[in-house]
Amino acid sequence: MAGNDGRRGALRKPGTKKGPKVGTGGHSRRRLEGKGPTPKAEDRTYHPAYKRKVEREKRQAQEAAIARARAKTSIKIPEGHELISGRNPVAEAVRANVPVERVFVLDNVKDERVEEVIRKASALGAPVLEVTRRDLDVATDGAVHQGVAIDVPAYEYLDVADLIAQSTQQVGEPLLVALDQVTDPHNLGAVLRSTGAFGGDGVIIPERRSASVNATAWKVSAGAAARVPVARATNLVRALEDCKKAGFFIVGLDGGGEAELRNLPLATAPLVVVTGAEGAGLSRLVRETCDQIVSIPISSTVESLNAAVATGIALYEVASVRAAEASQE
Structure with missing residues (x-):
């Protein structure tokens, strides 16, 4: 009809067209999905298992460091053998005729027991090797060795x-x-x-x-x-x-x-x-x-x-x- 297009109500204002509106963008859905699987106990810093894990890794690192140090030392003990260290234990072992493979001694050790060990070992044909304090420290895991140690075969048990x-x-x-x-x-x-x-x-x-x-x-x-x-x-x-x-x-x-x-x-x-x-x-x-x-x-x-x-x-x-x-x- 003529003149109808002049009605105010027949005109749509710019920008008022209906259509899709801004939604959540999936936020609600992601919220419902949760935060993923629960971390392992040892990965949670507040859990006792985490402390045990840290201690275990620290111990493994120390063992690896000892292994690296042993690889560099001149003292190599065959599998099954034992390294007896300390002046009294070494002297007593030699007096009891324990088989001695090798004697390791520092160059500045002056002691009657050590001299006795060297004499008896030499008489039996066991080599006497001069080593450094670091070598003995590493080989004995830091024990008090008093500058002497002997390499002996595995202990022989009785029936x-x-x-x-x-x-x-x-x-x-x-x-x-x-x-x-x-x-x-x-x-x-x-x-x-x-x-x-x-x-x-x-x-x-x-x-x-x-x-x-x-x-x-x-x-x-x-x-x-x-x-x-x-x-x-x-x-x-x-x-x-x-x-x-x-x-x-x-x-x-x-x-x-x-x-x-x-x-x-x-x-x-x-x-x-x-x-x-x-x-x-x-x-x-x-x-x-x-x-x-x-x-x-x-x-x-x-x-x-x-x-x-x-x-x-x-x-x-x-x-x-x-x-x-x-x-x-």
Whole structure:
């Protein structure tokens, strides 16, 4: 109709055309999708697993640094051999006729024990090599070597039957020590030292879950590892049963023992003293094999004794009872 185009309502204002409007752009959808999978525990800085991961990586880095240092040192120890260091342990090993492959010594060491080691090693045809302090530091993992070390073959263990036979041939009543799941070589070395000091004839250890006679045990034993024989048993319970058949009594050390160690009646008989790991104590089967379980009286403020300390106390008590009886005869 004429004139209609003049109506104000018939005209659309510029920019008012309907169409798509600005939306979320997918923000809501992405919000619903979440933030992705949860990081591993060891990747979360606040989690204990992260701290363990950091410690593990630090330890691995240290081990790698030691390996690199060893690759540069002039001291190379064949697989299966041990490096015994320290003047007393080295001298005792040589006096006990332990086979010596090589002697490593600093050029400025002046000591009678070291001179004795050099003389005996030279007489046996073992080369004596002059090395640097850094070489010995690296080869002994930073242990106190006192300027001398020897390379020896792997320790030769006795059979349990041989140790039993050997101990019964000694003067006086035989005395053996058995260690049940003691995995720290420091403890083994200390037990060897106490066994030698209090007249023990040898130590029995299981093949599995036990420390071996390595460089650490040699060092702590202060030479006793060269004098006190060690037998390795495939089954400790069976080894203790063999000792029983040979006339030994088996006494186990445990905090909940039925009797106290003091004035132990069985001390004067052929005896095997059995010590378990600190905290865990004797395993069930070993405990059941013992003829008697005894305890060492200690203060209530202390939960338990170190395995080596407990063994040393027990051996001292046995030696005291035997000495007292011998004096009355």
